[in-house]
Amino acid sequence: MRTRRTLALGAVLLALVISACTPGGGSTTPSASPAAQKPEVTVGSAGFDESAVVAEIYAQALEAHGYTVKRQLEIGERPDVQAALTSGRVNLVPEYLGGLASYLKADVSSDAKATFDAMQVKLAAEDLIAFDYSPGTDADGWAVRKETADQLNLKAMSDVAKVADQLVWGLAPGCPTNPVCGPGLKSTYGIDISKLQVESLSPCSTEMAQALNNSAIDVAQVCTTQPDIQTFNFVLLEDDKALQPAQNLAPVARKDLADAAPADFAETLNAVSAKLTTDELTKLNVEVSVNQTSFANAASQWLKDQGLI
Amino acid sequence: MEFLGAVFAWFTDPASWSGRNTIPLRLWEQVSLSAVSLALAVAIALPLGLYIGHTDRGSRLVVAIANIGRAVPSLGWLGIALPITLVLFQRGGLGFLPACIALVALGIPPIVTNTYAGLREVSRDLLDAGRGMGMAELQLLRRVEVPIALPVIMAGVRSSAVTIVATATLAAVVGGGTLGDFILQGLFVNDQPRIFGAAVLVALLALATEMVFGYLQRRVVSPGLGTG
Numbered sequence: 156m157r158t159r160r161t162l163a164l165g166a167v168l169l170a171l172v173i174s175a176c177t178p179g180g181g182s183t184t185p186s187a188s189p190a191a192q193k194p195e196v197t198v199g200s201a202g203f204d205e206s207a208v209v210a211e212i213y214a215q216a217l218e219a220h221g222y223t224v225k226r227q228l229e230i231g232e233r234p235d236v237q238a239a240l241t242s243g244r245v246n247l248v249p250e251y252l253g254g255l256a257s258y259l260k261a262d263v264s265s266d267a268k269a270t271f272d273a274m275q276v277k278l279a280a281e282d283l284i285a286f287d288y289s290p291g292t293d294a295d296g297w298a299v300r301k302e303t304a305d306q307l308n309l310k311a312m313s314d315v316a317k318v319a320d321q322l323v324w325g326l327a328p329g330c331p332t333n334p335v336c337g338p339g340l341k342s343t344y345g346i347d348i349s350k351l352q353v354e355s356l357s358p359c360s361t362e363m364a365q366a367l368n369n370s371a372i373d374v375a376q377v378c379t380t381q382p383d384i385q386t387f388n389f390v391l392l393e394d395d396k397a398l399q400p401a402q403n404l405a406p407v408a409r410k411d412l413a414d415a416a417p418a419d420f421a422e423t424l425n426a427v428s429a430k431l432t433t434d435e436l437t438k439l440n441v442e443v444s445v446n447q448t449s450f451a452n453a454a455s456q457w458l459k460d461q462g463l464i
Numbered sequence: 465m466e467f468l469g470a471v472f473a474w475f476t477d478p479a480s481w482s483g484r485n486t487i488p489l490r491l492w493e494q495v496s497l498s499a500v501s502l503a504l505a506v507a508i509a510l511p512l513g514l515y516i517g518h519t520d521r522g523s524r525l526v527v528a529i530a531n532i533g534r535a536v537p538s539l540g541w542l543g544i545a546l547p548i549t550l551v552l553f554q555r556g557g558l559g560f561l562p563a564c565i566a567l568v569a570l571g572i573p574p575i576v577t578n579t580y581a582g583l584r585e586v587s588r589d590l591l592d593a594g595r596g597m598g599m600a601e602l603q604l605l606r607r608v609e610v611p612i613a614l615p616v617i618m619a620g621v622r623s624s625a626v627t628i629v630a631t632a633t634l635a636a637v638v639g640g641g642t643l644g645d646f647i648l649q650g651l652f653v654n655d656q657p658r659i660f661g662a663a664v665l666v667a668l669l670a671l672a673t674e675m676v677f678g679y680l681q682r683r684v685v686s687p688g689l690g691t692g
Contacts, residue, residue, distance in 0.1 A: 329649030369550035
């Protein structure tokens with residue numbers, strides 16, 4: 156009895172092995188040929204949720220166009236990701252304009268186009284290339300509670316500048332010496348933080364969001380795609396005088412991959428970028444960080460919702 | 465060398481000594497927060513430890529809870545305390561209060577367990593002798609058990625004090641200032657010398673605490689015990 160079952164199992168396994176090996180080795184099956192013309196993609200990402208879910212979106216969008224895609228998500232900090240990219244361990248990653256540009260020592264400004272162009276020049280020197288950047292940006296920003304916004308009619312930073320001294324501000328430690336925080340608020344918006352009521356809290360942190368939600372502070376320094384903005388229904392104030400550097404997302408690929416790939420490679424990635432608004436990024440962050448949806452499920456749902464797959 | 469020069473420059477920068485973000489202010493925040501937290505931890509843990517140590521009643525439960533408390537990371541305590549204090553006190557729920565709650569929770573276990581262990585180690589013969597001489601339970605505790613157990617009790621207070629002083633750095637996360645604020649500043653504006661300088665100050669403060677309580681621990685030992 157036992158012997159017969161073992162034999163049967165062995166036969167099944169053998170059949171599986173044979174069937175798995177033949178098409179790849181033979182490459183005669185018609186379905187294998189289009190994929191063979193497309194280069195293999197290995198998508199990487201930085202070690203945080205937003206970067207990983209966007210990388211997964213690139214991966215699934217490319218798979219839907221017949222690419223074979225491997226994943227190396229959550230590699231680490233930017234230097235680690237860049238090392239993986241230049242060494243060829245991965246050949247496509249999502250990046251942030253301002254962050255990558257300043258890492259590459261290119262000029263950074265609030266002007267996304269200018270920052271992108273400056274970054275592209277530096278990338279070319281490393282045999283890398285960036286594709287279209289997203290309208291959405293994950294930069295430092297400022298948020299208020301919904302009722303504060305309604306009560307004082309606040310939509311943008313210029314509005315809050317007029318009532319700054321009536322509000323308690325949650326600012327990052329180090330804000331007074333950070334050019335795009337204390338000094339920038341003063342020169343761009345005329346908000347002098349040394350004259351304000353200030354609590355020192357980590358920007359983009361849960362503590363900051365909780366403090367705002369419980370009225371311990373009235374204005375919070377946040378990241379523009381922070382999930383708490385949606386969870387607590389905060390109002391993100393528009394940076395109407397463009398103080399913050401552009402932090403739009405763009406896919407960055409190795410030149411050898413971009414050259415080997417047909418035109419639909421760039422088209423696919425550009426179509427994804429076009430749909431990634433700040434709101435959509437925030438929703439994706441809520442999905443993966445708050446609802447704990449897997450990167451793969453969040454990405455495929457989003458691609459379907461956007462009509463991209 | 466260049467790095468150490470930058471650290472030294474931070475220490476000697478006039479901005480580090482005047483204004484709203486000075487080394488003395490941050491140091492004071494750290495010391496006062498630690499002192500209040502340690503005092504509260506002692507006030508709660510010592511009577512509890514003495515009670516369970518003397519009577520051995522409920523000791524398993526208390527020691528078990530204390531050990532579970534030890535397993536909660538310090539940031540975890542902050543995460544538990546902050547939402548509660550914020551709901552109760554809004555702006556007053558930031559900073560000192562949640563940090564203090566977390567530090568007290570962190571400081572209690574070593575004092576409770578050491579006090580209990582110290583008391584249980586007192587020889588039963590001595591207690592019987594005390595009772596034979598007509599000592600009341602409280603007298604027994606005060607004149608026999610505590611003096612003999614004091615080195616162990618003080619060791620608990622000492623380890624609690626050092627933990628509290630070092631961990632008070634985390635208060636910066638909930639708006640409590642302290643030397644940890646310099647560390648966060650350094651992280652956000654990418655100023656390594658500031659991080660290093662603040663970390664050195666925290667380490668020195670913890671060492672100083674260790675030495676002060678080590679001295680106290682030696683001073684309170686009854687001469688009759690002749691340890692060390």
